[in-house]
Amino acid sequence: MFRIDGMSRTPVYEQIIEQVEKLITLGIMSPGDQLPSVRSLSIELSVNPNTIQKAYSELDAKGIAHSVPGRGCFIADNAEEILRDAAKGNLSKLTELVREMLLLGVTEKEIREAVEKGFSSADN
Amino acid sequence: MFRIDGMSRTPVYEQIIEQVEKLITLGIMSPGDQLPSVRSLSIELSVNPNTIQKAYSELDAKGIAHSVPGRGCFIADNAEEILRDAAKGNLSKLTELVREMLLLGVTEKEIREAVEKGFSSADN
């Protein structure tokens, strides 16, 4: 369910956060669903429990998951809403990316094609 | 001419690389132009000379600049071409960004607006 790239420059705990968010985005995990326990996931990924805990506590701080001592870590009710709002905040990032590519000499046509390609593909 | 954000998570040497690339992209610096010397820029930015050297040597490795011992560091003849090719390689990144935002519930209309905004703005 989770996969860690040890060669990546992004920290393991961030990779876990991203993957949890992706699972929610894709509808594979839904509000109320329980995430793997800190210990079991640490074994599955051959990673220290502290690293998993750090990921979960950040997901909790973001409001995406909710940790309950003794019970587990669960996807929050409004997880999709939070992720959607965060994505909307990234619209400006999209604008800047387009502008930079344009400045670098990428044609408007090439950019439009890349965008349409994003619209047409629904699979991961 | 250069500005460093000490609060940023991106290393200083990478910020310098990005800014050199941006100056070339914007046409402020052109092939043959000399970059500030390692020592003078290190003083200007209150940064260690080694940090500047690291940035310059990476620009050299990328083919964007060319360092000549005793003379200085100069923008390479084909710097724009290299940057343009690199930008084209990022078209897939653009596609993925669009796809992700779509999955997260951002509307197609919002995405198109952000893209058009990038097209229409020419100022930095």
Place this chain on the structure above:
DNA sequence: TAACTGTACTATGTGTCTTAGTACAGTTAC
């Protein structure tokens, strides 16, 4: 010759990420 240029090297400090180990408290099923 003097003042600049890039380059190379060692040593050190710092911060983040990760691991390791231990401990405590809440929950659940038997």
Place this chain on the structure above:
DNA sequence: GTAACTGTACTAAGACACATAGTACAGTTA
């Protein structure tokens, strides 16, 4: 109640990248 799970907290240590500090050498230029 007990055993086995859950999250949480804490200290200690190692690894690594980034940056600093200082020195030194060779090439270029006026």
